[in-house]
Amino acid sequence: MGTEKKLTLLHKIEYGVVRTVIFLAGLLPLRCALALGAFLGWTAWSIFGIRKKIVMMNLRQAFPDRTSRELNRIGLHSYMNSGRFMLEFARQNRMGEDYISKHVTVEDPEALDVLKALSGAIIITGHFGNWELFGIVNRYKLGDVAFLVGRQSNSLVDGYINGMRSIHGIELYNRKSAVKGVLKSMKRGGYVCWLSDQDAGDSGVVVDFFGYPASTPRGAAAFSVKLGVPVVPALLVREGKGPNHRFVIGKPVFPDRNLSPEEAERKVTQQYTRQLENMITRKPELYWWAHRRWKTTGMYGSRKPKSP
Numbered sequence: 001m002g003t004e005k006k007l008t009l010l011h012k013i014e015y016g017v018v019r020t021v022i023f024l025a026g027l028l029p030l031r032c033a034l035a036l037g038a039f040l041g042w043t044a045w046s047i048f049g050i051r052k053k054i055v056m057m058n059l060r061q062a063f064p065d066r067t068s069r070e071l072n073r074i075g076l077h078s079y080m081n082s083g084r085f086m087l088e089f090a091r092q093n094r095m096g097e098d099y100i101s102k103h104v105t106v107e108d109p110e111a112l113d114v115l116k117a118l119s120g121a122i123i124i125t126g127h128f129g130n131w132e133l134f135g136i137v138n139r140y141k142l143g144d145v146a147f148l149v150g151r152q153s154n155s156l157v158d159g160y161i162n163g164m165r166s167i168h169g170i171e172l173y174n175r176k177s178a179v180k181g182v183l184k185s186m187k188r189g190g191y192v193c194w195l196s197d198q199d200a201g202d203s204g205v206v207v208d209f210f211g212y213p214a215s216t217p218r219g220a221a222a223f224s225v226k227l228g229v230p231v232v233p234a235l236l237v238r239e240g241k242g243p244n245h246r247f248v249i250g251k252p253v254f255p256d257r258n259l260s261p262e263e264a265e266r267k268v269t270q271q272y273t274r275q276l277e278n279m280i281t282r283k284p285e286l287y288w289w290a291h292r293r294w295k296t297t298g299m300y301g302s303r304k305p306k307s308p
Contacts, residue, residue: 007156015156025090030243033087038241041083045076051290054300058289061299062210077285081238085130088243092164095133100140103243104133104236111249112141115232118252120186122220122231124272126197127288128280129245132165134236135193137247139170144190146171148178148219178219186227196220197276199295206297206308207270210277213308215296220272221265225255231268233275237283250275270308 025033044050052075059071066074088095106112115121125134139145147170152158166172173181173192185192196217204215224231230252237246253271255264280287292300 007154011154011156014154015160018157018160022090025087026094028087030091033091034084034242037083037085037087038080039083040086041080042076044083045079050079054292055289057299058293059284061212061294062289063284064211074285075289078287078289081129081286082288084238084241085132088130089132089164092132092136093167095136096168097140100137104137104245104247106141107237107246107248111251112247114252115191115249116142118230118232119189120227120229121191121252122182122223122229123191123193124196124220124231124233124276125193125235126195126276126280127291128197129236129238129283129286131195131236133245134234135165135170136168137236137245138191138193138234139168141247142191144185144188146173146181146185146190146192148173148182148192148194151175182223183227186223186229194220196272197293198291199293201296204296205266205269207266207273208308209273209293212294212299213297214273214294216269216273218265218269221255221268224253224268225261225264228255228257230254231272233272233279235276235279237279238286248279250279266308 028036045052055075055078056071059066059074063071063074123138125131135145135147147165149162149165149172151174152161162172171181171185182192196219198217200215200217202215203218205218205221206213207216208214209216220231223229232252233250235248237248238244239246250272253268253275255268257264259267294300
């Protein structure tokens with residue numbers, strides 16, 4: 001059984017900074033906060049060049065026909081969107097049902113009806129747009145929603161952030177509680193949302209993503225195959241520079257019972273990953289390109305490439 005990491009002075013300072021920043025950001029009018037976030041993102045890209053090399057490598061892989069100037073623009077706007085996202089997150093406790101009704105539209109109402117009609121589903125999204133607001137949108141559109149979350153190394157920050165997430169009635173599962181939590185949610189016909197677009201290391205399922213093999217978390221597909229529930233890809237797409245978003249819902253991916261579990265997991269993973277890729281292609285400037293998505297499969301020269 002694991003033990004909690006001892007809190008250090010640095011952890012406490014970090015927690016104080018997070019609380020202060022979130023408090024101050026919450027005092028700003030919404031559009032001023034978004035403008036400040038965009039400026040911080042611009043600074044991180046244009047002045048400090050944080051992870052710029054990785055971003056440009058990823059973008060060249062995803063969009064080989066685009067010019068360096070076009071790719072640089074996508075990278076810049078990706079950082080500006082992430083800045084807006086962070087300032088929005090600081091105001092998360094204000095984003096209730098009225099806020100969602102005012103600022104979020106459903107791109108395809110029929111797709112939402114299909115999602116509501118499912119007796120339990122796993123909803124997969126990526127680091128796109130505002131992925132924290134995505135959870136809130138699902139909560140108010142679907143009702144019984146849980147979110148699978150990672151754990152911060154600083155337990156004070158982790159508890160504070162999770163408190164902001166759960167204020168809207170979203171149930172939270174972490175790595176330890178995921179199995180029981182997902183089983184419980186599916187049994188009562190609920191929905192479990194999680195992010196599934198980062199490198200999963202040697203334990204992942206290798207599928208194609210923007211023309212290059214990518215190690216992808218197998219959790220969603222494993223639950224889908226074991227429980228017979230669909231995986232539904234979805235994204236929250238920001239409209240312009242302001243607070244308005246579109247809720248974009250993909251087609252449910254059902255496991256193929258005629259395949260072995262391993263083959264079925266790979267097929268489910270590839271199908272929902274392909275849908276996410278197509279969604280991202282429509283608005284690549286809203287995707288967070290800074291993570292090493294193809295690390296395990298050799299994109300960055302650290303190991304030999306793997307094939308799907």
